[in-house]
Amino acid sequence: MKQIVIDPVTRVEGHAKITILIDDSGHVSDARFHVTEFRGFEKFCEGRPFREMPGITARICGICPVSHLLASSKAGDKILAVSIPPAAIKLRRLMNLGQIVQSHALSFFHLSAPDLILGMDSDPSKRNVFGLIKADPELARKGIRLRQFGQEIIEHLGGKKIHPAWSIPGGVRNGLSEESKKQIIDKIPEAKQTAKLALELFKKLLPNFQREIQIFGNFPSLFMGMVGEDGLWEHYDGKIRFVDSMGNIIADELDPANYKEYIGEAVESWSYLKFPYYLPMGYPEGIYRVGPLARLNVCEKMGTPEADKELLEFKEIANGDRAVSSSFYYHWARLIEIIASLEKIEELLSDPDISSKKLRANAGVNSIVGTAASEAPRGTLFHDYQVDENGLIQKVNLIIATGQNNIAMNRTIEQIARHFIHLHGTKIPEGMLNRVEAGIRAYDPCLSCSTHAFGKMPLEITLVDKNGNVIDKKSR
């Protein structure tokens, strides 16, 4: 038995390494996506007042703080046992849509576009955002501006510093000024144009990636996500739906607060990231995927004109009735979600409720349990709190989106490695490394950097035999 270790994976949020286990006959026997950083947030939160939780958990991540802010304040709403004012719900929705736009823009334009536009086999030293700038500087600039647009929505609502919680148990602290509203509205046409340009470009490039479509997580699994009324695409508050690869709804109308009834969490000794699975099917058979691909597979409509047209075309990949199975299509789904988000932002800004001054419901601790979920850019995010009568946190469980794709990411690596190792024996072909990285990037995993990276993070590949002896090592 030999091991190929890819350590660490570049252009992925946080630190991780990959081990590919090769048996004595030269075939891939297993693949492991290790997450080596132990975060300990859940323990750290114990004893803290639940009202501080949005501000604390938002600091888990620099890329998607809003996701934690919203899931946490929703869990806080449950502890207060209040219905929050409609304007607060709409403003929270607006912020989440801004978050989806900025996070998806970062993923597509700056992390994945180099692979897509320059090609998976292009020179690794140039296959990055700087190579993209050389190839298409205008696209790179537009990508920056689209991400800025999403960030600006967040700043208009929460201020420049998002961590001191704007969204809080019971509602939100501030409304949206008329000046801010106007500034956002003025920038929507450009943002829409950029999103459509990226989507058209992606569709044009698709014929170049037939092999990647076949081997980037192209296997049956369940898909989980929130849906609204009538199966509408939902990002903030809805019921949970599971569909299988054939497009059958296998569970529907599930309350996020009861997640323990349908989500189990397995643990493996080689990773700090848990392995959530659909409980009724057991581990690992209950593999499911979350995030843009899953949300588009579980919903029936996006609920906005342009995005609905795109959804129809997207679903045609699987004849319109089955689920779209290849994880390569996460990129496509992400772009459709940007378009839907922009259309929904426009809708929300024309809603008179959004200017209401009633933004917060006040109450004390009325429930010792608060469990809620929202859709983060990368998938469904659950926050589950238990408090004492004074509102001090006794227990916390967070189920993060990236964790829920953990089994699927491992299988994706295995699928890619089997394709290449089968062709190339136990050598480490450059093409395989590029695709293992790109296959993981399709999920846009966020392992939440705890410390920002210092300097460069080189790619190191180590070949290790069954006794742990290093027999080959490569680095970029």
Added chain:
Amino acid sequence: MSSPLEKKILIIGYGNTLRGDDGIGQIIAEKIEKLNFKDIDILALHQLTPDIAGKIIEYKVVFFIDASQNTELNEVQVLSLEPSESSPKIEHAMNPEDILKLAEELYNFYPKSFCVLVPARNFSFSESLSDLTKSMIQPAIKIITEKIKNFN
């Protein structure tokens, strides 16, 4: 090289405030903000991302305040920055030189920039600063405000 927009000074403090001393950049940036300097904008960030390149080009001078990973550093260090010479690999969490390089490549401009490195020792999971890092807050503010005077 001058800024196309001829705007003032930007101070960016970055780091993770849940990782002990790593958050010192944000803490110092916020303290400088409270001094209400004219023509100075402040950003307190978890990490540097590509869109910051689009922000810095609006300014003539930019300061990046960060916790130093060099455990032998015992005083605040100010370095003049130039764009990275090679193409960086990481874009989710970039360093200041990468941001300058991105600005140069995208907009043919990068502002005069400095990195202010603050001695740091504790990067473990904590909301408090080590004594050494705490003692560096005032010296860092003093050094930055002195430098700012040269550009106002």
